[in-house]
Amino acid sequence: MKRFKLIRDIRLGIKNLLLHKLRSMLTMLGVVFGVGSVVAMLAVGEGASKEALDQIRRLGSTNIILTSMKPSGDAEAGSMRSFMSVYGLLYDDEIRIRESFPHINTTAPVRVFRKEGRLGPRIIEIRVLGTTEKWFDLVRRPMIGGRGLHERDLENSSAVCVLTELGARKLLATEHTIGEKIKIDKGYFEVIGIVKSDSGNSTSIESPDQDVDAYIPINVATERFGEVISRRVTGSFERELVELHQILVEVESTDHVESASKNMETMLKRFHPKKDYKISVPLALLRQAERTKRTFNIVLGSIAGISLLVGGIGIMNIMLASVTERTREIGIRRAIGAKRKQIIVQFLIETVVLSTIGGGIGIGIGLVIPWLIEKFAEMPTVVTPWSIVLSMGISAAVGIVFGLYPAIRAANLDPIVALRHE
Amino acid sequence: MNIEAEPASIAARDLVVLEDVTKTYQMGTQEVHALAGVTLTFKEGGFSAIMGPSGSGKSTMLNLLGCLDRPTTGRYTMGGEDVSSLDDDALSELRLRHLGFIFQSFHLIPQLTVKENIELPLFYLGWEEEDSATRAHELAARMGLEDRLSHRPMELSGGQQQRVAIARALANDPTVLLADEPTGNLDSATGAQIMDLLCELNGLGKTVIMVTHETEVAAFARRRIHMRDGLVEVIDGNEEGEEGAES
Numbered sequence: 001m002k003r004f005k006l007i008r009d010i011r012l013g014i015k016n017l018l019l020h021k022l023r024s025m026l027t028m029l030g031v032v033f034g035v036g037s038v039v040a041m042l043a044v045g046e047g048a049s050k051e052a053l054d055q056i057r058r059l060g061s062t063n064i065i066l067t068s069m070k071p072s073g074d075a076e077a078g079s080m081r082s083f084m085s086v087y088g089l090l091y092d093d094e095i096r097i098r099e100s101f102p103h104i105n106t107t108a109p110v111r112v113f114r115k116e117g118r119l120g121p122r123i124i125e126i127r128v129l130g131t132t133e134k135w136f137d138l139v140r141r142p143m144i145g146g147r148g149l150h151e152r153d154l155e156n157s158s159a160v161c162v163l164t165e166l167g168a169r170k171l172l173a174t175e176h177t178i179g180e181k182i183k184i185d186k187g188y189f190e191v192i193g194i195v196k197s198d199s200g201n202s203t204s205i206e207s208p209d210q211d212v213d214a215y216i217p218i219n220v221a222t223e224r225f226g227e228v229i230s231r232r233v234t235g236s237f238e239r240e241l242v243e244l245h246q247i248l249v250e251v252e253s254t255d256h257v258e259s260a261s262k263n264m265e266t267m268l269k270r271f272h273p274k275k276d277y278k279i280s281v282p283l284a285l286l287r288q289a290e291r292t293k294r295t296f297n298i299v300l301g302s303i304a305g306i307s308l309l310v311g312g313i314g315i316m317n318i319m320l321a322s323v324t325e326r327t328r329e330i331g332i333r334r335a336i337g338a339k340r341k342q343i344i345v346q347f348l349i350e351t352v353v354l355s356t357i358g359g360g361i362g363i364g365i366g367l368v369i370p371w372l373i374e375k376f377a378e379m380p381t382v383v384t385p386w387s388i389v390l391s392m393g394i395s396a397a398v399g400i401v402f403g404l405y406p407a408i409r410a411a412n413l414d415p416i417v418a419l420r421h422e
Numbered sequence: 423m424n425i426e427a428e429p430a431s432i433a434a435r436d437l438v439v440l441e442d443v444t445k446t447y448q449m450g451t452q453e454v455h456a457l458a459g460v461t462l463t464f465k466e467g468g469f470s471a472i473m474g475p476s477g478s479g480k481s482t483m484l485n486l487l488g489c490l491d492r493p494t495t496g497r498y499t500m501g502g503e504d505v506s507s508l509d510d511d512a513l514s515e516l517r518l519r520h521l522g523f524i525f526q527s528f529h530l531i532p533q534l535t536v537k538e539n540i541e542l543p544l545f546y547l548g549w550e551e552e553d554s555a556t557r558a559h560e561l562a563a564r565m566g567l568e569d570r571l572s573h574r575p576m577e578l579s580g581g582q583q584q585r586v587a588i589a590r591a592l593a594n595d596p597t598v599l600l601a602d603e604p605t606g607n608l609d610s611a612t613g614a615q616i617m618d619l620l621c622e623l624n625g626l627g628k629t630v631i632m633v634t635h636e637t638e639v640a641a642f643a644r645r646r647i648h649m650r651d652g653l654v655e656v657i658d659g660n661e662e663g664e665e666g667a668e669s
Binding site for chain 2 (some may be wrong): 341
């Protein structure tokens with residue numbers, strides 16, 4: 001029985017291709033650029049969407065974030081500067097959500113103030129968040145040192161604060177550490193912990209944390225800074241009464257996110273005649289981003305598909321010419337005893353070798369382009385292993401699909417006619 | 423040298439048998455009877471020349487004998503096997519194992535070296551590389567081409583090219599050598615050398631069937647089959663005559 005020697009056949013194919021080096025190279029170009037563009041475009045697309053998806057994931061996929069918003073139709077604030085605008089989420093909203101909604105794990109109320117933080121000669125603008133110990137359960141950020149807020153701190157109305165890494169570095173510098181007392185506004189707070197901030201550099205999606213934050217018990221915040229927030233706006237004061245700036249809600253699982261957010265919207269609508277709140281659902285954003293990414297991939301895929309199709313047709317064209325040119329050779333091989341199948345394999349291997357080598361070079365180009373983009377355009381790119389596997393598979397498939405017809409044509413030549421061919 | 427087949431049996435048996443074989447081609451609306459009913463026997467170890475003017479059906483005969491084509495009607499057996507009923511793969515297998523072709527225009531593959539051309543049947547027989555290299559060397563040496571192994575066919579003279587083709591035809595150790603005007607593209611001196619070579623191979627036991635229109639060339643064969651209009655006209659000489667006398 002005859003053994004099927006693939007390696008020998010591949011060597012024969014490569015040899016035949018090397019007989020026409022320039023032609024083989026030009027034939028390959030279509031696949032080279034097709035595959036190169038697939039890998040490069042996927043890397044750029046993947047990089048762009050990864051950034052967006054990471055930002056959203058940081059918000060937590062089981063979280064729902066309610067944020068107070070100044071109603072857009074609030075004209076009084078502009079016309080009567082001394083008037084105090086009252087809007088936003090209520091303490092009661094949080095209680096209602098926590099106590100009457102199903103499948104809620106935890107909620108955390110948040111009040112936000114902008115204050116001056118001071119330690120010795122160093123003064124920084126700091127965002128002070130009045131919240132509860134629940135905040136740390138909800139927004140899972142690793143502690144760098146010390147501890148987060150505790151139930152006790154709220155019960156005792158302790159003047160303690162947790163700083164973010166960057167805030168701590170700015171304020172405490174290297175000389176001080178946990179246990180130091182810093183001055184926020186007019187009072188002193190003991191630093192009990194330092195937490196890693198991971199807001200990314202996003203401003204488009206409201207992250208619960210920012211780079212320079214101080215977290216203090218919510219009751220202490222209200223006690224020290226009051227309910228009314230004054231802000232200096234172009235020469236005059238703007239006064240606002242906002243009970244809660246944010247309510248963070250964590251539901252039991254991602255299955256409940258959608259229904260919970262719908263219920264909250266219904267409830268809030270009933271208690272807030274003006275829409276002075278915003279519900280952001282990271283999961284929905286995530287889904288949206290994933291959909292966008294999918295669409296993007298389909299578009300890129302079609303472009304790449306068309307270029308590969310063109311490359312494949314190029315290969316087929318050249319192989320058909322090659323079959324005509326080598327008619328006599330085919331006749332000789334058949335007369336000597338080569339079977340149809342062996343002629344098919346011979347020609348098919350040539351196209352597959354051509355397209356896979358083209359694919360390999362294409363992958364090389366597809367890896368260099370994202371690297372250059374990252375280096376010079378400073379855009380993030382991600383080359384996923386599956387995109388390489390995919391393009392290798394596609395280029396081999398292109399070789400088979402577009403090589404099959406010329407190969408079959410070669411094999412079906414009548415040996416007598418083929419031998420007479422000049 | 424082990425080019426020759428297994429020792430020729432004392433009583434030469436019928437190797438190739440044609441029984442009332444016809445071959446009809448459709449040329450437009452007209453039917454052309456290339457073979458109009460041929461009954462012939464070729465004995466093992468024989469040397470026959472098929473002669474006749476162009477259009478006599480001698481090329482069609484060679485294609486049939488070479489298993490490149492199937493008869494329209496009639497029976498054609500080779501070594502007892504009915505060729506008329508075989509499919510394309512089986513015909514290929516038959517050519518690969520039992521036949522060796524020698525063509526008028528040599529039909530070497532120009533991009534392959536002499537060695538690779540000789541190795542071609544062995545490639546399809548699935549021989550190991552070392553074995554087929556050894557075989558190619560032996561055959562080339564036998565044909566006086568041992569220093570031409572890495573040359574391309576185009577770098578050789580006509581006589582040398584035809585010797586490469588003969589070496590290739592012998593590579594699979596065939597039962598039958600089929601030669602189609604083997605001297606047609608050669609000058610008479612070189613042609614005579616090639617014919618001597620064929621006679622020598624026949625003497626070593628190979629069955630040789632040759633198509634030619636040259637009487638001088640046909641004179642090398644022991645039997646001459648004259649064809650005309652798709653029929654056997656005259657057979658002169660006897661395949662067995664001399665052979666029988668020798669043994």
